[in-house]
């Protein structure tokens with residue numbers, strides 16, 4: 001972390017003041033954190049309707065002219081990696097595969113940021129047909145969401161009967177040579193009984209499974225702390241079938257804590273965003289599909305870069321706007337605070 005006088009801001013600072021920001025190129029915030037991990041949402045559309053994320057009818061469509069174009073995404077990724085110290089870029093959504101120009105976006109970003117890892121977070125529906133092209137375009141890594149290997153549970157949770165397509169997508173990701181394919185599973189009461197089967201499937205396939213605590217980011221606003229499956233509860237359930245041993249954290253800003261399974265080398269991860277929050281080490285910055293910078297998943301304060309891009313701003317001007325947006329980033333999500341209010345946008349609308 002960069003050492004600067006960061007003062008004592010409140011957890012949810014509501015200010016745009018950047019007059020006290022030190023003149024450094026990186027995406028520094030008042031708490032001394034530096035964002036190096038950029039997550040770019042490229043669409044609000046999705047082929048699934050996971051209950052913890054989307055409403056049944058899907059999100060309201062973003063008018064085409066409000067979406068960042070391929071060229072605009074590439075330019076902003078160039079600003080982030082070239083001027084702002086971003087070291088990894090992840091494409092997300094909505095479902096990034098819903099954009100037919102995803103391969104062009106990846107190829108453009110690969111050209112503008114040759115040495116930077118480019119990752120994708122996807123539900124893998126239809127990935128089997130595109131995995132090779134995405135790899136050829138320069139994609140480095142893929143994380144895939146899969147909550148259960150039980151077809152009925154999958155169909156109920158995602159409101160779509162697409163388990164086979166997802167499993168084929170995961171296998172294709174391995175076949176075309178993406179290294180360290182990871183599977184993300186959100187912990188839900190309905191799928192907890194199948195958690196050990198999911199882990200066994202991932203062990204058999206040689207992919208790395210991470211369970212994720214559900215956050216209050218569902219479009220239906222049904223999240224309740226009392227109903228949430230905690231990391232602790234999951235460990236009890238998995239412990240009935242596997243021997244789990246906690247391993248040291250690879251990197252303090254990596255959200256997953258890892259346990260070796262049956263003496264390893266395979267591991268299972270848990271992203272305990274709620275009960276063991278990692279906000280104090282957060283290294284994320286986000287671009288929404290409409291081209292706003294969002295400093296934290298939970299903060300609705302956004303800075304419009306699309307208007308600046310379309311108004312003729314230079315790269316240096318865009319970088320300055322981005323730095324200002326991150327300086328006033330909140331300390332953390334504050335889910336346990338008495339006055340917590342979930343953000344207006346749901347996970348799929350922000351870009352998870």
Ligand SMILES: Nc1nc2c(ncn2[C@@H]2O[C@H](COP(=O)(O)OP(=O)(O)OP(=O)(O)O)[C@@H](O)[C@H]2O)c(=O)[nH]1
Nearest residue numbers: 090121143182184212254255256271273284297352
């Ligand atoms: N609290 C919090 N959780 C996040 C954030 N971004 C993603 N998540 C959660 O972390 C899960 C995994 O995210 P991924 O998209 O796989 O990214 P990642 O964990 O950074 O990926 P790796 O670099 O492969 O570890 C998501 O499903 C979200 O639930 C964030 O900024 N804050």
Ligand SMILES: C[S@@+](CC[C@H](N)C(=O)[O-])C[C@H]1O[C@@H](n2cnc3c(N)ncnc32)[C@H](O)[C@@H]1O
Nearest residue numbers: 053093094095121122123145184214215347352
């Ligand atoms: C919003 S999705 C977008 C990318 C892609 N559609 C997918 O599902 O991987 C990104 C990640 O957010 C996670 N997610 C969605 N809603 C969540 C919630 N309420 N709490 C925690 N994670 C959530 C998903 O499981 C997924 O891993």
Ligand code: SF4
Nearest residue numbers: 046050053094123348
């Ligand atoms: S989690 Fe991903 S796949 Fe599921 S509804 Fe949200 S955006 Fe779609």
Ligand code: SF4
Nearest residue numbers: 279282296297332333
């Ligand atoms: S909730 Fe906000 S501060 Fe916490 S890890 Fe996520 S983006 Fe970072």
